[in-house]
Amino acid sequence: MYRILKSFILLSILNVSLSQKIGKLTPEVHPPMTWQKCSDGGSCETVQGEVVIDANWRWVHSEQGQNCYTGNTWNPTICPDDSTCSENCYLDGANYESVYGVTTSEDSVRLNFVTQSQGKNIGSRLFLMSNESNYQLFHVLGQEFSFDVDVSNLDCGLNGALYLVSMDSDGGSARFPSNQAGAQYGTGYCDAQCPRDLKFISGSANVDGWIPSSNNPNTGYGNLGSCCAEMDLWEANNMATAVTPHPCDISSQSVCKNDSCGGAASSNRYGGICDPDGCDYNPYRMGNTSFFGPKKMIDTNSVMTVVTQFITDDGSSNGNLISIKRLYVQKGEVVYQSSSTIDGIEGNEINEEFCTNQKKVFGDIDSFGKHGGLTKMGEALKGGMVLVLSLWDDYQANMLWLDSSYPTTASATEPGVARGSCSTTSGVPTEVEQQYPNAYVVYSNIKVGPIDSTYKK
Secondary structure (H helix, E strand, C coil): CHHHHHHHHHHHHHHHHCCEEECCCCCCCCCEEEEEEECCCCCEEEEEEEEEECHHHCCEECCCCCECEECCEECCCCCCCHHHHHHHCEECCCCHHHHHCEEEECCEEEEECEEECCCEEECEEEEEEEECCEECEECCCCEEEEEEEECCCCCCCEEEEEEEECCCCCCCCCCCCCECCCHHHCCCCCECCCCCCCCEECCEECCCCCEECCCCCCCEECCEEEECCEEEEEEECCCCEEEEEECECCCCCEEEEHHHHCCCCCCCCCCCCECCCCCCECCCCCCCCCCEECCCCEECCCCEEEEEEEEECCCCCCCCEEEEEEEEEECCEEEECCCCCCCCCCCCCECHHHHHHHHHHHCCCCHHHHCCHHHHHHHHHHHCEEEEEEEEECCCCCCHHHHCECCCCCCCCCCCCECCCCCCCCCCHHHHHHHCCCCEEEEEEEEEEECCCCCCC
């Protein structure tokens, strides 16, 4: 209760006088991208959409065009504090292909890893929009979500992630009128890590307490974080993959401060209102080392269709979430998620029994259950969530939690430690960026509809 009240007071303060303004130096033109809405029987209709890049990637400048933020530090003259910086700084439009390496074609989007223009851009984070000013809200409870993906060019240490978060559909501009930029400029991001590396949160600059990263030349973190529920439909490279729900006590976007955010930037990872770990299903971690990877059952050298089903207790979109199921379609064959071979953990789907047993057998903290498990995740899904399409490398843990043995201090023979076959010395971002500058991921053929309607058996 204290944490909720604290967030409410903070949000009220942010609404008073701060601003997140729109620059006029580069026009904002969203790349178009279609997706499909399906019905029982498999008939699907095309929906016209567009993508927008996250505000955190954008040029932030003064009215005269001077950088508000360079490298991983704020300009101390323009941005001495949150309030002054918010008044002085503008978000500008994006050159999607030349600066960020993002291109679309009909129902597909390609995200390049390293793009060299006037500067060097690493990865990107995009949101699917319903129109120029609003994100598309997906309601997938009692439904399935499918897409095609090509991860053949994503090696160890990279993560092509496609997921849902409980962002405001307008980017927060209605709740925070000071946020003039809104969804049109990719504002309002949040997730279950309650990230503190965002330059603006809820219309306010995040300057106060900003600490530049010790190993990342582009990022740092401030006092504020942005929390919301997160459903990771897909985190993957060509060596490993995971599907992971992350519930929060409050599903919708909320502001946290300092250690109350939890997550990697706080003294207590589990001190926030969200579950930073989630309940993950990684086939390799669950004992099947021959299921996913190059020339394996799901061959990551080839494009695959990924289907995630959200099963409710009454089969409706208003029921309670009881299970998350995964299947693949590749080369004309339907392949269901591999089953666990770990003693004490059964099945091939995410349900409460699986999550409880997994935390117990692996010796993990049950943050998932603490924050409401599938019940809370279902509430978030029922409210509608925004689709995120991204490509990134990991300056915190080198992506070892996805594709290697982690933690590195534990034996790989211990249950839950081995998550993929990548070396524990792999994934160092400076090395990944040098070795794989031409890496990319392609997402396409996004479909949403009733169970078993978005793919052919």
